Amino acid sequence: MTDYRVRMSDRFLEAAIMGAIEAYCHGDGFQTEIETIGPIWGHRRFKGDEQIIFLERLAVSLSAERDTDSVTPKAEATALMAEVMDRLAPELTLLGDFHSHPYKDLDEVNRNKGFEFSDGDFNSFLADDDLWKRNLDGPVMMVITMCKLNRVHETGGKMIRYNVWQFDLGQYRFWINVCIGFLDGDGQRQHTGNKRSSVWLDLDSRFFNLSGDRVGS
Numbered sequence: 001m002t003d004y005r006v007r008m009s010d011r012f013l014e015a016a017i018m019g020a021i022e023a024y025c026h027g028d029g030f031q032t033e034i035e036t037i038g039p040i041w042g043h044r045r046f047k048g049d050e051q052i053i054f055l056e057r058l059a060v061s062l063s064a065e066r067d068t069d070s071v072t073p074k075a076e077a078t079a080l081m082a083e084v085m086d087r088l089a090p091e092l093t094l095l096g097d098f099h100s101h102p103y104k105d106l107d108e109v110n111r112n113k114g115f116e117f118s119d120g121d122f123n124s125f126l127a128d129d130d131l132w133k134r135n136l137d138g139p140v141m142m143v144i145t146m147c148k149l150n151r152v153h154e155t156g157g158k159m160i161r162y163n164v165w166q167f168d169l170g171q172y173r174f175w176i177n178v179c180i181g182f183l184d185g186d187g188q189r190q191h192t193g194n195k196r197s198s199v200w201l202d203l204d205s206r207f208f209n210l211s212g213d214r215v216g217s
């Protein structure tokens with residue numbers, strides 16, 4: 001089975017946080033604490049059994065239908081953004097999409113297993129023909145979950161599982177979870193799931209050195 005190492009640019013992370021927090025705090029002008037969604041661009045390379053996926057950019061999809069517990073993108077809007085990015089940055093591939101999970105507080109996140117992908121997320125991911133056609137090596141789905149904290153303590157980023165990171169920003173807590181699709185031996189669409197995922201979200205690796213690793217020898 002392929003292992004997936006997922007990295008992201010600072011620009012990507014900033015845009016994901018901005019998109020999620022605006023939808024949370026100010027919504028669409030009619031309601032707050034709503035979900036947001038948008039396409040992800042990046043590139044991938046292969047190294048033995050490992051696929052390295054770099055998430056480079058994202059765009060927030062304004063025309064998506066938003067609610068507190070669902071968000072549906074307009075296929076035409078995604079196609080339009082894909083065509084624009086083909087001209088602006090043809091070296092990038094449309095890899096998949098991100099969406100946000102807004103929750104009131106930590107209790108609500110814990111009660112709902114809020115930072116996990118929902119069954120609905122997995123179902124729409126598996127059914128997205130266009131995304132799978134574009135990504136024969138597997139599309140990407142990311143969820144950024146957030147809630148408000150009652151107390152703000154000094155914290156750093158924390159890996160909850162290989163595919164899930166947690167961090168705080170001001171009085172808000174965030175989680176990032178990533179899932180990759182793949183075709184099984186029968187050509188059926190599968191995904192790496194929530195737990196026991198083969199995705200390694202490699203967010204803090206600049207100075208990480210493997211034991212016994214050597215270069216140039």
Ligand SMILES: [Zn+2]
Pocket residue numbers: 099100101117118121143
């Ligand atoms: Zn979701």
